[in-house]
Amino acid sequence: MATAVMNRLDPRSRAAARGWSDLTIRNVFIIPTIVFLIVFNIFPLIYSLGYSFTDFSAASNEPVQFVGLQNYRDLLTDENIWSNFVITAKYVIVSVAGQMLVGFGLALLLNRSFAFKGLVTTLLLLPMMMSAAVVGLFWRLLYSPSWGPINYIFGLGDFAWLSDPDTALYAVAITDIWMWAPFVMLLSLAGLSAVPKHLYEAAAIDRAGSWYTFTRITLPLVSPLLMIALIFRTMEAFKTFDIAYIMSTQPTTELISIRLYKQAFQQWDTGKSCALAYIVLIMVLAITNMYVKYLNRAKER
Secondary structure (H helix, E strand, O other), X not given: OHHHHHHHOOOXXXXXXXXXXXXXXXXHHHHHHHHHHHHHHHHHHXXXXXXXXXXXXXXXOOOOXXXXXXXXXXXXXXXXXXXXXXXXXXXXXXXXXXXXXXXXXXXXXHOOOOOOHHHHHHXXXXXXXXXXXXXXXXXXXXXXXXXXXXXXXXXXXXXXXXXXXXXHHHHHHHHHHHHHHHHHHHHHHHHHHOOOHHHHHHHHHOOOOHHXXXXXXXXXXXXXHHHHHHHHHHHHHHOOOHHHHHHOOOHHHOOHHHHHHHHHHOOOOHHHHHHHHHHHHHHHHHHHHHHHHHHHHHHHO
């Protein structure tokens, strides 16, 4: 095989001069990549899994004590932890649902020819290119009860969005929707542009209504990409930390990621925080697995 490859190479090329074979190319490019993934991804994953079964604090010089499943038992029976999970679930539902609706709606509007379409699309994609910390600070100013433009536009007076426990979570979710709805829009737009035009022409000839065309042609053909967007945004919503941490300090906005941060880097309970991280990981994998099953079904249609 290597000889055949070498025979097809240009004799004057640098690779032929050096005598690079398939084995050499693999050793030069693939093996370092695998080593990099093992060192920076797999090893920390296994290392933290070991700590999740111990009573260990990174800020203490005390020896590591093996406690088995005690950390997991304590976390799963802690009402405060379950409260954080409920808050996170509410945030994920509101944020992801809003992103899917807004993103898909924008894609439907952009899936047609009009003046300055490229410029409008680029401007709509700007929020997802910004830093999450900058977005959090920016929207915190917009929600300001003293001089924020949101209260002025809607005539809400000095309503405190981020200080009110009933609205703080929704205010953070709206910010996340504004930032990441363009991601859903981009994937949806790619799916809409790939729908064969002759299907719409056939539907027009049969005098099919717009709702019938949308539900029988557009939505089924775009649904695989929508499911991919749903998978990615659900995983990211579960890991949301920066926006919620910067914008509000209300207990109703303490997502599980913020709880994990406080437990790991404020309380320095390293063993229990590793266990909590694995509980979150298992939940995200379970939800993602359900989405993947629906995605496979959508592809089979």
